[in-house]
Amino acid sequence: MDNIKEKIESKHLVISRVRREIAKELVGQQKLVDSLLTALLSESHLLIEGVPGLAKTSAVKALASTVQAQFKRIQFTPDLLPADLVGTEIYRPKMGDFVTRKGPLFNNIILADEINRAPSKVQSALLEAMQEKQVTIGDETYLLPTPFLVLATQNPIEQEGTYQLPEAQIDRFMLKVVVDYPDRSQELEILKKSEFEVSQKIEPVVTPAEITEIIDIIRQIYVDDKIKEYIVDLVFATRQPLKYGMDIAHYISFGASPRATIFLAQASRVNAFLQGRAYVTPQDVKIVAPDVLRHRIILSFEAEAEEISSDDVIKILFDSVAVP
The missing domain is CATH 3.40.50.300 (P-loop containing nucleotide triphosphate hydrolases)
Structure with a gap:
């Protein structure tokens, strides 16, 4: 774990350079x-x-x-x-x-x-x-x-x-x-x-080889079995909400696919890396879950009629699925 953390700290300099270059063009966001x-x-x-x-x-x-x-x-x-x-x-x-x-x-x-x-x-x-x-x-x-x-x-x-x-x-x-x-x-x-009139020119500061190195480090970030179960529960709750104590099945036509489970774990690891950690926490999952799930939860006509959005459903998921 300490070895991975050292690698993460060294690669954070690369990400900091990327952020500085993007800031030349983008305000906030x-x-x-x-x-x-x-x-x-x-x-x-x-x-x-x-x-x-x-x-x-x-x-x-x-x-x-x-x-x-x-x-x-x-x-x-x-x-x-x-x-x-x-x-x-x-x-x-x-x-x-x-x-x-x-x-x-x-x-x-x-x-x-x-x-x-x-x-x-x-x-x-x-x-x-x-x-x-x-x-x-x-x-x-x-x-x-x-x-x-x-x-x-x-x-x-x-x-x-x-x-x-x-x-x-x-x-x-x-x-x-x-x-x-x-x-x-x-x-x-x-x-x-x-x-x-003249905007600052954005300079290329990272190579594909460096990105590949960072990706290899991110794959080594530790995900506990309880975190994995939490990820699976969040995805399964979009398909079988009644089993998780949520009376929202009439709002969902189709739940998230298995691809959501894989992406949720990957995105959680990347978020942990961006925070400088060598392990994933439930908060990492909560931060990335809305962006991973919002386009994979297909709402019913009843949800649209009542102006229920996928973000509303995700909020109910967070309130109902037990956090490890």
């Missing part, structure tokens, strides 16, 4: 920054939801700029085609053959901007990339580079020109973060920063 780091340090996908103008895109670009890796931004629009993501085969008349032109998904970090403005056939093409880390062009299958993670932004479904993402695709995102408006002091700081 500490929760969003932690979620971005969690996605990066677990090589998992992140979905960020919020109304336009809350620096969702800027936050993702800032994180990507700190990493010495290939980055590509894709603007999702209603007329986007699957080939615009994965690539296509082009016929060469002089040679009499086809050549494969790879699409923008062949990069390490993908910013899928306004992901829910593209139709379902595009989402299907992205689904294979997110789950299998490979794409199919014609009859050939191509592996995507390592690491590969999708950091997506989306507008609330109530806005014009948005599509509901398929449940299977939403489940591939490790976290779903809801970004709110900044407070008054933060907005004043944003105004002051905007008065300067």
Whole structure:
């Protein structure tokens, strides 16, 4: 345990450098920054939801700029085609053959901007990339580079020109973060920063090799069996709430999948690392659980009619499931 703690302390300098660089572009939004780091340090996908103008895109670009890796931004629009993501085969008349032109998904970090403005056939093409880390062009299958993670932004479904993402695709995102408006002091700081014409350039301060080293350390962080049981209980309570003394079954159409259990443990380890600890506590689980579970709890029509949100259900879970 002491050996792991020493490694964590040494790697915290790397994370501190990343935070300083992101702060050049982003004001506040500490929760969003932690979620971005969690996605990066677990090589998992992140979905960020919020109304336009809350620096969702800027936050993702800032994180990507700190990493010495290939980055590509894709603007999702209603007329986007699957080939615009994965690539296509082009016929060469002089040679009499086809050549494969790879699409923008062949990069390490993908910013899928306004992901829910593209139709379902595009989402299907992205689904294979997110789950299998490979794409199919014609009859050939191509592996995507390592690491590969999708950091997506989306507008609330109530806005014009948005599509509901398929449940299977939403489940591939490790976290779903809801970004709110900044407070008054933060907005004043944003105004002051905007008065300067030249913004500070974000420097790449971490390599993929360093990220891999940190990921290996995070995997060694201790998770007690009681914490593991607590994680499983939280997920099972979304499927069988009556067994945990909660009369909310009529609000839930589908509970969280087993993937939620795996992601909850991974995210808890990363949160422990960010706090400088070599072990996971119940508080780590409580901090990451809303972002891991909110998009995996499918609410019923009755819940929507009574304006019950998935966050409300998660709060009931925390109050009802016994903490070790």
